[in-house]
Amino acid sequence: MSLDQQPIVSRNPSPAAPPAPGADAVLVARDLSVWYGSTQALRGVSIAIPRNRITALIGPSGCGKSTLLRCFNRMNDLIPGFRMEGQLGFDGDPVAGPEVDPVTLRRRVGMVFQKPNPFPKTVYHNVAWGARINGYTGDLDELVERSLRRAALWDEVKDKLNRSGLDLSGGQQQRLCIARTLAVEPEVILMDEPCSALDPISTARVEDLMEDLKAEYTIVIVTHNMQQARRVSDMTACLMLDEARGNGHRPGVLAEFSPTDVLFTTPKDPRTEAYITGRIG
Amino acid sequence: MTQSPQTTPISPEPPPRRSWAGRSRLQSAQEFVVPPLIFVCALITVLTTVGIVFVLGLETVRFFRVAGIGLFEFLGGATLNPKADPPRYGILPLLWGTFVIAFGSSLIALPIGLLSAIFLSEYAPRGLRAVLKPALELLAGIPTIVYGYLALLLVTPVLKAVLEPAIRVEFYNALSACIVVGVMIIPMVSSLSEDVLSAVPRGLREAAYGLGATKFEVATRVVLPAGLSGVLASFLLAISRAVGETMAVLLAAGVKPQIVLNPLRSVETMTAYIVNVMKGEAAVGSAEHLSLYAVGMALFAITLAMNIVSGIILKHFREEYE
Numbered sequence: 027m028s029l030d031q032q033p034i035v036s037r038n039p040s041p042a043a044p045p046a047p048g049a050d051a052v053l054v055a056r057d058l059s060v061w062y063g064s065t066q067a068l069r070g071v072s073i074a075i076p077r078n079r080i081t082a083l084i085g086p087s088g089c090g091k092s093t094l095l096r097c098f099n100r101m102n103d104l105i106p107g108f109r110m111e112g113q114l115g116f117d118g119d120p121v122a123g124p125e126v127d128p129v130t131l132r133r134r135v136g137m138v139f140q141k142p143n144p145f146p147k148t149v150y151h152n153v154a155w156g157a158r159i160n161g162y163t164g165d166l167d168e169l170v171e172r173s174l175r176r177a178a179l180w181d182e183v184k185d186k187l188n189r190s191g192l193d194l195s196g197g198q199q200q201r202l203c204i205a206r207t208l209a210v211e212p213e214v215i216l217m218d219e220p221c222s223a224l225d226p227i228s229t230a231r232v233e234d235l236m237e238d239l240k241a242e243y244t245i246v247i248v249t250h251n252m253q254q255a256r257r258v259s260d261m262t263a264c265l266m267l268d269e270a271r272g273n274g275h276r277p278g279v280l281a282e283f284s285p286t287d288v289l290f291t292t293p294k295d296p297r298t299e300a301y302i303t304g305r306i307g
Numbered sequence: 308m309t310q311s312p313q314t315t316p317i318s319p320e321p322p323p324r325r326s327w328a329g330r331s332r333l334q335s336a337q338e339f340v341v342p343p344l345i346f347v348c349a350l351i352t353v354l355t356t357v358g359i360v361f362v363l364g365l366e367t368v369r370f371f372r373v374a375g376i377g378l379f380e381f382l383g384g385a386t387l388n389p390k391a392d393p394p395r396y397g398i399l400p401l402l403w404g405t406f407v408i409a410f411g412s413s414l415i416a417l418p419i420g421l422l423s424a425i426f427l428s429e430y431a432p433r434g435l436r437a438v439l440k441p442a443l444e445l446l447a448g449i450p451t452i453v454y455g456y457l458a459l460l461l462v463t464p465v466l467k468a469v470l471e472p473a474i475r476v477e478f479y480n481a482l483s484a485c486i487v488v489g490v491m492i493i494p495m496v497s498s499l500s501e502d503v504l505s506a507v508p509r510g511l512r513e514a515a516y517g518l519g520a521t522k523f524e525v526a527t528r529v530v531l532p533a534g535l536s537g538v539l540a541s542f543l544l545a546i547s548r549a550v551g552e553t554m555a556v557l558l559a560a561g562v563k564p565q566i567v568l569n570p571l572r573s574v575e576t577m578t579a580y581i582v583n584v585m586k587g588e589a590a591v592g593s594a595e596h597l598s599l600y601a602v603g604m605a606l607f608a609i610t611l612a613m614n615i616v617s618g619i620i621l622k623h624f625r626e627e628y629e
C-alpha cells in the first residue's frame with residue numbers, strides 16, 4: 027500500500043459527506059478507491075462517520091459495504107491482492123500507510139463479524155483474551171463481568187463462564203463477540219451484518235444493545251435489512267454499483283449519505299430511491 | 308411473461324411438465340450390490356488383523372515354552388544374549404534402544420515440524436508455501452534405506468570429524484540414527500499439522516486480529532490451540548513411525564543390545580533385533596528364532612497402547628476446543 031497520508035482534520039470532512047448536526051467525524055474516508063487484484067470494489071468514496079452515532083451502510087450485495095467497513099480497521103490488509111487509494115482518517119490521524127500500526131488501530135476500532143466467531147475457549151477466556159494480549163493490568167474478573175453486562179449477556183452466562191463459548195446459542199455467541207470487543211475498550215465498533223445469522227428475538231436484543239452502546243461508542247453497521255437500518259441508525263449511507271467499466275465489473279460508489287429519516291423518506295439520489303423502494307437489489 | 312409488478316394474477320396455465328427419467332436398473336442394483344461388497348472388504352481387513360495377532364500370540368506362547376522362561380524374566384531382563392549359556396532373553400535393552408531412537412528423533416522432528424507447520428500456514432506467502440510444502444513432503448518419499456546410508460556415509464563421519472578425538476564416536480551409534488529418523492519424520496509433523504492449522508476457520512483469525520492481536524499472537528494463541536488436537540495427533544503418528552522404523556535404524560545404530568546413556572554408542576531397537584534374528588542362522592522353531600515373535604508382540608502392544616493414548620488425548624482436547 028503506497029499512500030502519502032496527510033493527517034485528516036476530523037472537523038473538516040469532505041463536502042460530499044455532511045456529518046450529522048452536533049457531532050464531529052470520527053472516521054473519515056476521502057476519495058477512497060479499493061481493488062482486489064484487478065477488480066475494483068470501491069470508487070471514489072468520501073464519507074465522514076459522526077461520533078457517538080449509529081451509522082448504517084446499506085446497498086445491494088457486492089457493492090462494497092463490507093469492503094468499506096473493513097478499510098477502517100485495515101482488516102483488508104489480510105487479503106492478498108488488496109490495494110487502496112485515497113485517504114482514511116480516524117480521530118484526525120491517518121489509518122492507512124506504512125507508518126500506522128494496524129495492531130494498535132484495531133484495538134481502538136473493534137469489529138463484530140457476520141457469523142458469530144467466538145474462540146473455541148471458555149466464555150470467560152473469550153472475553154478476557156483481547157484484554158490479556160493488549161496488556162490489561164486491571165482486575166480481569168471485573169472486566170469480564172462488566173463487558174458481559176454491557177453486552178446484555180451476563181445474566182445468561184454468569185453460571186457458565188467456564189463452559190465453551192461455542193456451547194451458547196447463536197444470538198448469545200454474537201453478544202459474546204460483542205462483549206469480547208467491548209473488553210478491549212475500543213472507540214468505534216464496526217459491525218458487518220451482525221444479525222444476519224440470528225433469529226428475530228436475538229436480533230432485537232442486539233439492536234437494543236446497540237442503542238445502549240451509542241452513548242459511549244461510535245457504531246458503524248452494515249446491514250442488508252432496510253428495516254433494521256431505519257430502526258437503529260442515525261445516519262445511513264447507501265452504496266450502489268457504478269455503471270460497468272472497461273472489464274464489465276461494477277465498482278461500488280457512495281450514492282447518498284444522509285440522516286436516516288431523510289434518506290428513507292426523501293432520498294435525493296434516484297438510485298437510493300429505487301433501492302429503498304425495492305426496485306434494485 | 309410481461310406483467311406489471313402491481314397486478315400479478317395467478318398464472319392460469321399449468322406449470323410446464325418436466326420429464327423424470329427415474330433411476331436405471333443398474334443404478335438400482337448398486338444399492339444392493341455395493342453394501343455387501345464394502346462389508347466384505349471391511350471383513351478382510353479385520354480378519355487379517357485378527358489373524359496376525361493370533362499367529363503372533365501363538366508363537367509368543369511357544370517361545371516362552373521352548374525357551375523355558377517366564378513373562379517377568381522376559382519383560383524385566385536387562386540382558387539379551389541368545390548365544391549365552393544359558394541364553395538370556397531380557398527385552399529391556401531393546402525397549403531402551405527403541406525409546407532412545409523415538410525420543411531422540413522426536414526431539415528433532417517435533418519442534419522443527421511444528422515450527423515449519425506454523426510458518427507454512429501463518430507466515431509463508433502463498434507462492435512460497437506452494438513450493439515448500441511438496442518439497443517437505445518429498446522427504447517422506449525417500450526410501451528409508453537411503454536414510455540409513457546417509458547416516459553411515461554422512462552423519463556419522465561428520466559426527467566423528469566434529470567430536471573425535473575428544474569424544475569417541477562408535478561407527479554404529481544412536482545419535483546418527485536419531486538424526487536421520489528425525490529428518491525422516493519431520494514431514495509427518497509439518498504436513499499434517501499444517502493441514503490442521505490451515506483448516507482453522509478464517510473467522511477465528513479475523514476475530515483475533517480485530518481485537519488488536521499481532522500475527523504471532525494469532526498464530527500461537529488462537530490458531531495453535533484451536534488445532535492442538537490435530538497437532539498432537541501428528542506428533543503421535545510421527546513417534547509411532549519412529550518406533551516402527553527399521554531399515555535406517557538397523558544401519559545407523561547397529562545391533563548391540565545394551566542399555567547405555569551415551570548416544571554415541573550403538574543400541575539395538577526391537578525392529579532391528581527382529582531383522583537381525585530373521586537373517587541370522589537361528590534354526591526355525593528354536594527359542595532364538597521364536598523370540599522374534601515375542602519381541603514383535605511387545606512392539607505391537609506398544610503401538611497399540613500409543614494409539615489408545617492418542618485416542619484419549621484427542622478426545623480430551625476435542626471436548627475442550629470444539
Ligand SMILES: Nc1ncnc2c1ncn2[C@@H]1O[C@H](COP(=O)(O)OP(=O)(O)O)[C@@H](O)[C@H]1O
Pocket residue numbers: 062065066067085086087088089090091092093094105
Ligand atoms: N477477498 C476478496 N477477494 C476478491 N474480491 C473480493 C473480496 N472480497 C470482496 N470482493 C469483491 O469486492 C466487491 C465488494 O464486496 P463486499 O465488500 O463484500 O460487498 P458487500 O459487503 O456490499 O456485499 C464484490 O464484487 C466482491 O466480489
Ligand SMILES: [Mg+2]
Pocket residue numbers: 091092093218248
Ligand atoms: Mg458484506
